[in-house]
Amino acid sequence: xxxxxxxxxxxxxxxxxxxxxxxxxxxxxxxxxxxxxxxxxxxxxxxxxxxxxxxxxxxxxxxxxxxxxxxxxxxxxxxxxxxxxxxxxxxxxxxxxxxxxxxxxxxxxxxxxxxxxxxxxxxxxxxxxxxxxxxxxxxxxxxxxxxxxxxxxxxxxxxxxxxxxxxxxxxxxxxxxxxxxxxxxxxxxxxxxxxxxxxxxxxxxxxxxxxxxxxxxxxxxxxxxxxxxxxxxxxxxxxxxxxxxxxxxxxxxxxxxxxxxxxxxxxxxxxxxxxxxxxxxxxxxxxxxxxxxxxxxxxxxxxxxxxxxxxxxxxxxxxxxxxxxxxxxxxxxxxxxxxxxxxxxxxxxxxxxxxxxxxxxxxxxxxxxxx
Amino acid sequence: xxxxxxxxxxxxxxxxxxxxxxxxxxxxxxxxxxxxxxxxxxxxxxxxxxxxxxxxxxxxxxxxxxxxxxxxxxxxxxxxxxxxxxxxxxxxxxxxxxxxxxxxxxxxxxxxxxxxxxxxxxxxxxxxxxxxxxxxxxxxxxxxxxxxxxxxxxxxxxxxxxxxxxxxxxxxxxxxxxxxxxxxxxxxxxxxxxxxxxxxxxxxxxxxxxxxxxxxxxxxxxxxxxxxxxxxxxxxxxxxxxxxxxxxxxxxxxxxxxxxxxxxxxxxxxxxxxxxxxxxxxxxxxxxxxxxxxxxxxxxxxxxxxxxxxxxxxxxxxxxxxxxxxxxxxxxxxxxxxxxxxxxxxxxxxxxxxxxxxxxxxxxxxxxxxxxxxxxxxxxxxxxxxxxxxxxxxxxxxxxxxxxxxxxxxxxxxxxxxxxxxxxxxxxxxxxxxxxxxxxxxxxxxxxxxxxxxxxxxxxxxxxxxxxxxxxxxxxxxxxxxxxxxxxxxxxxxxxxxxxxxxxxxxxxxxxxxxxxxxxxxxxxxxxxxxxxxxxxxxxxxxxxxxxxxxxxxxxxxxxxxxxxxxxxxxxxxxxxxxxxxxxxxxxxxxxxxxxxxxxxxxxxxxxxxxxxx
Numbered sequence: 005x006x007x008x009x010x011x012x013x014x015x016x017x018x019x020x021x022x023x024x025x026x027x028x029x030x031x032x033x034x035x036x037x038x039x040x041x042x043x044x045x046x047x048x049x050x051x052x053x054x055x056x057x058x059x060x061x062x063x064x065x066x067x068x069x070x071x072x073x074x075x076x077x078x079x080x081x082x083x084x085x086x087x088x089x090x091x092x093x094x095x096x097x098x099x100x101x102x103x104x105x106x107x108x109x110x111x112x113x114x115x116x117x118x119x120x121x122x123x124x125x126x127x128x129x130x131x132x133x134x135x136x137x138x139x140x141x142x143x144x145x146x147x148x149x150x151x152x153x154x155x156x157x158x159x160x161x162x163x164x165x166x167x168x169x170x171x172x173x174x175x176x177x178x179x180x181x182x183x184x185x186x187x188x189x190x191x192x193x194x195x196x197x198x199x200x201x202x203x204x205x206x207x208x209x210x211x212x213x214x215x216x217x218x219x220x221x222x223x224x225x226x227x228x229x230x231x232x233x234x235x236x237x238x239x240x241x242x243x244x245x246x247x248x249x250x251x252x253x254x255x256x257x258x259x260x261x262x263x264x265x266x267x268x269x270x271x272x273x274x275x276x277x278x279x280x281x282x283x284x285x286x287x288x289x290x291x292x293x294x295x296x297x298x299x300x301x302x303x304x305x306x307x308x309x310x311x312x313x314x315x316x317x318x319x320x321x322x323x324x325x326x327x328x329x330x331x332x333x334x335x336x337x338x339x340x341x342x343x344x345x346x347x348x349x350x351x352x353x354x355x356x357x358x359x360x361x362x363x364x365x366x367x368x369x370x371x372x373x374x375x
Numbered sequence: 376x377x378x379x380x381x382x383x384x385x386x387x388x389x390x391x392x393x394x395x396x397x398x399x400x401x402x403x404x405x406x407x408x409x410x411x412x413x414x415x416x417x418x419x420x421x422x423x424x425x426x427x428x429x430x431x432x433x434x435x436x437x438x439x440x441x442x443x444x445x446x447x448x449x450x451x452x453x454x455x456x457x458x459x460x461x462x463x464x465x466x467x468x469x470x471x472x473x474x475x476x477x478x479x480x481x482x483x484x485x486x487x488x489x490x491x492x493x494x495x496x497x498x499x500x501x502x503x504x505x506x507x508x509x510x511x512x513x514x515x516x517x518x519x520x521x522x523x524x525x526x527x528x529x530x531x532x533x534x535x536x537x538x539x540x541x542x543x544x545x546x547x548x549x550x551x552x553x554x555x556x557x558x559x560x561x562x563x564x565x566x567x568x569x570x571x572x573x574x575x576x577x578x579x580x581x582x583x584x585x586x587x588x589x590x591x592x593x594x595x596x597x598x599x600x601x602x603x604x605x606x607x608x609x610x611x612x613x614x615x616x617x618x619x620x621x622x623x624x625x626x627x628x629x630x631x632x633x634x635x636x637x638x639x640x641x642x643x644x645x646x647x648x649x650x651x652x653x654x655x656x657x658x659x660x661x662x663x664x665x666x667x668x669x670x671x672x673x674x675x676x677x678x679x680x681x682x683x684x685x686x687x688x689x690x691x692x693x694x695x696x697x698x699x700x701x702x703x704x705x706x707x708x709x710x711x712x713x714x715x716x717x718x719x720x721x722x723x724x725x726x727x728x729x730x731x732x733x734x735x736x737x738x739x740x741x742x743x744x745x746x747x748x749x750x751x752x753x754x755x756x757x758x759x760x761x762x763x764x765x766x767x768x769x770x771x772x773x774x775x776x777x778x779x780x781x782x783x784x785x786x787x788x789x790x791x792x793x794x795x796x797x798x799x800x801x802x803x804x805x806x807x808x809x810x811x812x813x814x815x816x817x818x819x820x821x822x823x824x825x826x827x828x829x830x831x832x833x834x835x836x837x838x839x840x841x842x843x844x845x846x847x848x849x850x851x852x853x854x855x856x857x858x859x860x861x862x863x864x865x866x867x868x869x870x871x872x873x874x875x876x877x878x879x880x881x882x883x884x885x886x887x888x889x890x891x892x893x894x895x896x897x898x899x900x901x902x903x904x905x906x907x908x909x910x911x912x913x914x915x916x917x918x919x920x921x922x923x924x925x926x927x928x929x930x931x932x933x934x935x936x937x938x939x940x941x942x943x944x945x946x947x948x949x950x951x952x953x954x955x956x957x958x959x960x961x962x963x964x965x966x967x968x969x970x971x972x973x974x975x976x977x978x979x980x981x982x983x984x985x986x987x988x989x
Contacts, residue, residue, distance in 0.1 A: 063828045086825035089837040091689050097663025104616050104651040105673035130656045348647040352615040353672040357791055359649050360613035362639035364786050371783050374597035
């Protein structure tokens with residue numbers, strides 16, 4: 005598919021085939037049936053782009069979801085991957101079983117705020133507790149779209165909906181829940197911020213453990229009015245970006261061109277790196293650490309490897325109704341469920357019949373105990 | 376304190392004067408739950424087993440950690456009968472709370488051992504008493520105070536050994552088995568047994584007729600409970616993922632997997648496990664993990680009981696419709712709700728068969744003995760993968776948690792049936808492929824597993840309406856077509872699930888249908904109906920749902936067919952009537968449900984009474 009540049013002619017167009025020998029259309033899915041402008045479709049586009057850029061092989065990916073608008077979206081990306089759309093809120097257990105059975109797959113789970121924060125909160129927490137290796141995306145719009153506009157557990161206090169009225173309950177912050185549950189990769193983003201979503205996705209896809217991406221994804225039909233904190237308007241006006249994120253694959257040699265001290269590197273276990281450049285919020289001297297400017301004008305410096313700092317950041321953001329995006333917390337030291345189960349490198353589903361049955365001697369010895 | 380447990384103490388029905396007192400009687404140890412009597416009782420039964428005498432043990436215990444009454448009955452039967460009897464001739468009255476009632480339940484001529492240092496009223500003069508100085512004996516032996524409670528029950532083991540003739544060496548071997556060969560513990564317990572036996576020899580002149588003699592009827596057999604048999608069966612059958620949540624009486628199945636998986640299923644090259652066992656946060660997560668693994672291509676299972684399958688309902692229906700394999704061991708207990716968690720019942724039959732939403736019919740296996748618990752460990756996986764749907768195995772508390780004699784399990788000779796799975800190469804040879812297409816006319820489609828590199832392989836599994844190519848659809852004709860194929864698959868299942876076991880007797884006009892742990896009572900009852908009343912019966916023991924054509928034929932052959940089961944509404948009776956509507960009036964329900972294993976007397980009396988009134 006590549007076009008060779010003619011000598012002296014214009015530069016060759018950007019390569020359309022990646023290291024896996026696949027072009028971008030190979031990563032696409034079915035046409036979306038979601039409402040035009042739905043944030044979920046933007047996220048699906050970035051999943052396609054990320055998988056393409058990382059040269060992932062689609063057949064080595066599984067897509068999983070529960071119930072809700074968000075959970076329909078796996079049909080709209082990576083058609084060459086096996087997908088499964090299960091029951092409401094219980095996708096984490098399906099992913100757990102699937103990854104136990106075949107550890108060589110990359111699992112991408114897509115869930116919503118109702119699916120994760122209400123009916124599925126238990127499975128969400130236990131998936132995090134087990135550190136099931138998977139990318140867990142929450143397409144968070146604070147509303148039940150598929151049942152036409154009820155509050156979800158992430159709906160803001162005081163949020164108004166046409167039929168449901170005013171929400172009087174505190175929202176559940178799914179990133180806070182993740183960090184408390186020792187999740188080692190927790191990020192928040194905004195569907196309208198394509199680059200950030202993409203870089204976070206690539207880092208999450210390269211992370212060994214549960215990687216949670218809570219992405220505010222406006223519901224254009226039921227919750228996109230200006231007052232909603234899950235709307236495009238609010239997102240664009242209030243988004244405070246923690247870092248400028250670049251994901252660097254292990255095989256790519258990229259020179260970091262930022263000033264010393266302004267870039268934080270996070271090495272992932274198998275070689276790739278996440279480069280976190282603090283967003284420039286105020287002019288400072290050369291080499292000065294830069295930070296994010298909060299709504300009150302303070303400059304904030306966030307170290308995503310500091311768990312307590314991440315909790316404090318989210319807690320403060322909640323109190324002040326701030327919308328902070330970026331990599332909130334990262335920790336690569338936790339063993340995954342597959343490590344804890346001491347599973348061999350060979351996937352359980354790839355085991356031969358001989359491996360799946362005991363030896364005759366071991367079998368006879370076990371039975372002899374009962375004589 | 377609840378008296379529910381007390382109300383179900385074994386009942387007396389009178390001693391048979393013609394009964395042979397050698398190797399043919401029952402013992403009941405009435406103790407306090409949590410008092411460490413399990414080792415004593417288990418030692419007793421295994422010692423008798425090691426003497427070659429057919430035995431069966433049943434633990435009747437309350438849903439409680441400690442303090443409530445518990446009874447362990449051992450049936451000693453030279454004829455090999457293993458059903459529960461109504462009468463127990465030898466009572467170990469070691470529970471003060473129930474002593475009076477237990478004593479009252481003894482038949483005339485019965486035997487009662489009791490601790491003489493406890494309050495006990497000899498309210499009857501038609502039984503033989505053997506008082507035992509338990510406290511003094513333990514004190515004289517200088518047993519460490521911390522261990523007194525653990526070994527005190529060994530006093531009745533020793534006394535019984537002397538009075539009945541149980542060999543001391545058999546007791547030592549049994550103790551070694553239960554104490555994992557830990558020499559110090561074996562010696563401590565065995566010393567109590569010997570001291571008590573010696574004391575009984577010197578102080579308790581034998582006054583009753585009951586005794587045991589060595590036989591050779593258990594040679595080559597093993598003594599094992601159904602849940603352990605099921606666990607070993609699953610490990611032999613290629614189980615790779617188990618997810619489970621604690622619930623009585625299914626927990627010991629997962630315990631068995633945890634115990635035997637490391638012994639049986641390590642990769643010899645890497646020493647790493649070839650399986651994963653996860654304790655889930657609840658039953659919904661457990662079945663989710665099972666279906667996730669099954670979708671991926673693994674042999675996955677869970678063990679649970681009635682309340683657990685209720686929670687699994689939505690996922691099971693999903694698995695049926697999306698056609699994902701998985702195995703659920705439902706070790707049935709008494710419902711409804713939490714019911715009587717430690718009592719037996721066959722109350723989940725209808726629920727399990729139809730578990731799901733809409734038109735769902737599941738495959739249910741019905742093991743009738745520990746041998747089948749082992750065999751179905753593999754059969755369930757073979758069927759789940761062949762038919763691509765969840766398979767429920769309906770065991771029960773009696774079968775699952777009690778010890779039964781059986782011939783040793785045989786190493787399987789048939790390969791694992793992985794069903795219709797297409798790999799990348801096979802797909803290459805095909806022009807097109809549809810996940811839910813009925814290529815062979817048996818209703819069973821072909822599937823591909825995630826990871827298959829052929830671009831044709833991938834598809835989207837969903838619980839929503841789908842067409843032959845797994846595409847989303849709400850078209851009425853697609854829905855009907857798919858449901859018709861699933862119905863066709865069910866008809867195929869009818870022909871490949873385990874066939875019933877049938878014993879036809881010449882001249883019989885009466886048929887009996889049973890399943891599961893009621894089998895020993897039915898077998899014995901048929902012998903009695905024949906020998907005592909001259910009534911010949913034929914017997915069909917069901918081993919699976921859906922019911923097959925052979926069931927219809929059996930029903931057609933007899934004037935009346937009694938359907939015996941442990942539930943209140945005759946659940947299998949109803950399914951049989953649905954299966955054979957033309958013979959519906961021939962089918963007579965004999966449903967019984969009191970939380971206890973069935974006795975031959977119940978079967979004999981009821982059939983006799985019904986036949987007499989015709």
